[in-house]
Amino acid sequence: MPQQNKNMSITKSIRMIEWCKCELLAGVSSLFDLCFKGAKASQEMILDTLSNIIMVVYIIGRRLGVEYSDIDKRLESKLKLGILEEHEAEKWFGDLSDLSHYIKNNR
Known part of the structure; x- marks a missing residue:
């Protein structure tokens, strides 16, 4: 693999990890907000938030070689x-x- 392609791949991986970290933090924040709202929060919103957190965790693991x-x-x-x-x-x-x-x- 040429050096330029290798550097691009590393850069993409780093950017993906940084995006995932932001998504994970936003997801946890959203979950806390939904818990704070209690009965007003819809099950659909909670389900969407939880599934997004799980997805992002798997992607972070993959990007870190797991x-x-x-x-x-x-x-x-x-x-x-x-x-x-x-x-x-x-x-x-x-x-x-x-x-x-x-x-x-x-x-």
């Missing part, structure tokens, strides 16, 4: 650990087990 499957595997590992350590989300609501079952059943 495979999507590696993110999934690490998530599964963290869920197992949280279940074993009885994280509050698990102990109080069973959220980690629910998410773990969802991921296993929808692959």
Whole structure:
């Protein structure tokens, strides 16, 4: 690959990471705003915001050289650990087990 093309590729990757960081920050801010609005916030807006955050996280990982499957595997590992350590989300609501079952059943 010629040096100019390599530099262009690196520049594009850096720009994409910077865009993703801004999108992630904007998404989290939007989610906090929607939570603050409470019942006034529509489920559609919350769903759109959450799905955008998840998408951006996968893209950031990819740009940093992490495979999507590696993110999934690490998530599964963290869920197992949280279940074993009885994280509050698990102990109080069973959220980690629910998410773990969802991921296993929808692959």
